[in-house]
Amino acid sequence: MATLLDYCSLVRSKNAGPFTLTFDFMCHDEQAYQALVATGFLNRQLFAGLYDTDPEKIxxxxxxxxxxxxxxxxxxxxxxxxxxxxCYAGQQYAPLMDMDVTPV
Structure with a gap:
């Protein structure tokens, strides 16, 4: 099983103002970035399901x-x-950390 930490050196969540939550996924290198993007794991449907929002608003x-x-x-x-x-949205990334990052 692969997790985000296999691809990323930094995963964080934070506020982008009082109404917006933002996540940053910073990969180890270009090869890890290309591999992560190729999995399709980070997608609007994933975040819509986890954070109960409309995928069109992501x-x-x-x-x-x-x-x-x-x-x-x-x-x-x-x-x-x-x-x-x-309050600072600094823990919102937690549900993503143990998920299996597999191609969609």
């Missing part, structure tokens, strides 16, 4: 020169809301 951008993938989507709860359990 922005997924591949950055080949940076060997990175960026994903942005509406925050499940507005930052600072009474029901916001992760």
């Amino acid at each position: 922005l997924l951008v591949n950055h080949p020169l940076a060997c990175a993938v960026k994903v942005s989507l509406p925050r499940p709860t507005v930052q600072g809301n009474l029901h916001d359990t992760d």
